[in-house]
Amino acid sequence: MESQRMDGVGPAVPSTREDMARLVRELTEPLIAHFSPGAARLRLGGNAAHYVDAAAELEAFARPLWGLAPLAAGGGSHEHWELWRRGLAAGTDPRHEEFWGAVTDIDQRLVETAALGLALALAPEHVWDPLSGRERDNVRSWLLNAMAAEPVDNNWQFFPVVVGLGLARVGVAHDPAPNAARLDRLESFALGRGWYSDGPTAQRDYYVPFAMHYYGLLYAALAGDRDAARAARFRERARAFALDFEHWFTSDGAAVPFGRSLTYRFAQGAFWGALAFADVEALPWGTVKGHLMRHLRWWLRQPITDPGGLLTLGYGYAQPALMEQYNGPGSPYWAFKAFLPLAVPADHPFWTSPEQDAPHLPEVSTQPEAGVTLMRCEEGRHVVMLSARQHHTWVRGGAAKYAKFAYSTSFGFSVPSGSYGLEQAALDSTLAFSEDGIHWRPCEVPADAEACDGLLRSRWTPWPEVEVETWLIAYPPWHIRVHRVTTGRALRSAEGGFALNRDLPFHRFETGAGHARVESPAGACLIEDLAGEREGSLVQALPGTNVLSPRTVIPTLLATHEPGTHNLTCAVLGMAHPRPAAPWPARPGWDAVAELLARHRSPDAPRLLDALTTERAVGLE
Numbered sequence: 001m002e003s004q005r006m007d008g009v010g011p012a013v014p015s016t017r018e019d020m021a022r023l024v025r026e027l028t029e030p031l032i033a034h035f036s037p038g039a040a041r042l043r044l045g046g047n048a049a050h051y052v053d054a055a056a057e058l059e060a061f062a063r064p065l066w067g068l069a070p071l072a073a074g075g076g077s078h079e080h081w082e083l084w085r086r087g088l089a090a091g092t093d094p095r096h097e098e099f100w101g102a103v104t105d106i107d108q109r110l111v112e113t114a115a116l117g118l119a120l121a122l123a124p125e126h127v128w129d130p131l132s133g134r135e136r137d138n139v140r141s142w143l144l145n146a147m148a149a150e151p152v153d154n155n156w157q158f159f160p161v162v163v164g165l166g167l168a169r170v171g172v173a174h175d176p177a178p179n180a181a182r183l184d185r186l187e188s189f190a191l192g193r194g195w196y197s198d199g200p201t202a203q204r205d206y207y208v209p210f211a212m213h214y215y216g217l218l219y220a221a222l223a224g225d226r227d228a229a230r231a232a233r234f235r236e237r238a239r240a241f242a243l244d245f246e247h248w249f250t251s252d253g254a255a256v257p258f259g260r261s262l263t264y265r266f267a268q269g270a271f272w273g274a275l276a277f278a279d280v281e282a283l284p285w286g287t288v289k290g291h292l293m294r295h296l297r298w299w300l301r302q303p304i305t306d307p308g309g310l311l312t313l314g315y316g317y318a319q320p321a322l323m324e325q326y327n328g329p330g331s332p333y334w335a336f337k338a339f340l341p342l343a344v345p346a347d348h349p350f351w352t353s354p355e356q357d358a359p360h361l362p363e364v365s366t367q368p369e370a371g372v373t374l375m376r377c378e379e380g381r382h383v384v385m386l387s388a389r390q391h392h393t394w395v396r397g398g399a400a401k402y403a404k405f406a407y408s409t410s411f412g413f414s415v416p417s418g419s420y421g422l423e424q425a426a427l428d429s430t431l432a433f434s435e436d437g438i439h440w441r442p443c444e445v446p447a448d449a450e451a452c453d454g455l456l457r458s459r460w461t462p463w464p465e466v467e468v469e470t471w472l473i474a475y476p477p478w479h480i481r482v483h484r485v486t487t488g489r490a491l492r493s494a495e496g497g498f499a500l501n502r503d504l505p506f507h508r509f510e511t512g513a514g515h516a517r518v519e520s521p522a523g524a525c526l527i528e529d530l531a532g533e534r535e536g537s538l539v540q541a542l543p544g545t546n547v548l549s550p551r552t553v554i555p556t557l558l559a560t561h562e563p564g565t566h567n568l569t570c571a572v573l574g575m576a577h578p579r580p581a582a583p584w585p586a587r588p589g590w591d592a593v594a595e596l597l598a599r600h601r602s603p604d605a606p607r608l609l610d611a612l613t614t615e616r617a618v619g620l621e
Helices: 017-034 053-062 065-073 081-091 108-122 133-147 155-169 177-187 207-223 228-248 262-277 285-299 331-343 398-402 421-425 590-598 605-615
Strands: 004-006 009-013 190-192 364-367 372-377 382-387 406-408 431-434 447-452 455-463 466-475 478-487 491-496 508-512 515-520 523-529 535-540 552-561 564-575
Touching: 017 065, 017 331, 053 081, 053 108, 053 331, 065 081, 065 108, 065 331, 081 133, 108 133, 108 155, 108 207, 133 155, 155 177, 155 207, 177 207, 177 228, 207 228, 207 262, 207 331, 228 262, 228 285, 228 364, 228 372, 228 382, 262 285, 262 331, 285 331, 364 447, 372 455, 372 466, 382 564, 421 535, 431 455, 431 466, 431 478, 455 605, 466 590, 478 491, 491 564, 515 552, 523 552, 552 564, 590 605
Parallel strands: 515 535
Antiparallel strands: 004 009, 364 372, 372 382, 382 406, 431 491, 447 455, 455 466, 466 478, 478 564, 491 552, 508 515, 508 535, 515 523, 523 564, 535 552
């Protein structure tokens, strides 16, 4: 594929090593006008993160180094190294007015030290060698102090390790024992089949590929000669993880939006470049290269920069409602992690192998370590993730980011903009309950989760006397949801399908007893109550709630429930490429559901089949 540009303007769309190097420079250039006089701070706008401005401005200064250091290591040029060199000297000098401040325990500054460590390890000729003796002493002291700070007990344990790699490269002695203990702790998070948890939590998101694996592969490449056994384990886990992770991407490079830190954007694909850096041929090199290049090309078709060329806070567009409390204006530049393969020589097979198209993969992939099932729909052009074990966490909007039933590469997911009404709640791909029809409680903390062979199960309790048992069944391109609701109080329920861009004129829409359907050039979204009892509605969510489309409509099923036990079953479909002249797609019938459950390997399938058959909870045909 030849190098292209989007609509003749903007960054080059990469297909070669030279394109990627040019992309780094083009995305870096808009930053230059925002350097402080002493160059230690990059001031990109107002900081609404929970950390102070000094840390936010260090973050913006450091994160471009994730791309610039590999660029330099691979022989690429960059005309602004003097700014980063001066800034490093000033930021670590306690007597300078732009001093970053000492790194303390659980400090955002500790996060950014990893990029500085990488720069020392890969490009010391730009950021260390030209420094004076006093400047080197300041950098040494500041980083050694940072290595003694207490990190969060998760991927943060890697930050002092990466700093240690940089200090070792420039000959600064440090005690290796604390980092060895940190590495042991990090390896204790391994779950098998290449998966990690990000610390002692239930979260399995993009921090597994772009943090746990990424830093492990950095370590394997840079310290493998002195810690060969550990490096081999890091490589082997990455090799196994790749077999699952490629299911998270469509055939054109889009990744499933899911979890926190989505504003890091093409860091989602950084794992593929890290494989090249550590020389791990987990898949054929042309396939690995294709995964990364398609991903970058997909991102560069999205409106992710402001008029000045700066990366915005958001996912598919500038979206403040999506942000976590730890996102400052420089946060998106963790996306530069995707540029690590620029450090790999041009004659490496990652670069010399022809880029391969997305491989043909099974239609359904269940990944029990994450509690998810990935469905490849429309010949791989649309991927839907069904999720059961992930749950609300400490981040803003955590329930929406982790505990919805489905996440889509074409329809994304939505975060709430308030607590008043369905429009603010933005209840796509979830079930929620309300006592007053105004304030809604969706699934937030599923428990007792299982995932096997395309069947996912969990329990959740929106109130102490209300229990919901939910099953999700993969039936590509549909998925089926079954809920057994036991309630001690009268409730209303709302269950949403996917959210569809409403800026484009609808081809058609229908609502009525048992269904809500809508279709436009952006796709088709249907939710069908298999008992035909709930009432269909189209909810116009408030603007800025969905991660891919600023304005959406959500097909929704509504019902009321007296105290007792109720069974709710629906089929949900999202089609990214519908055929407007065709009839509405036929939903799965009871015979199809029963046949599917009868041959399921999940130990929960017989119980679900027996319950549905015995109680005839769904009227299905």
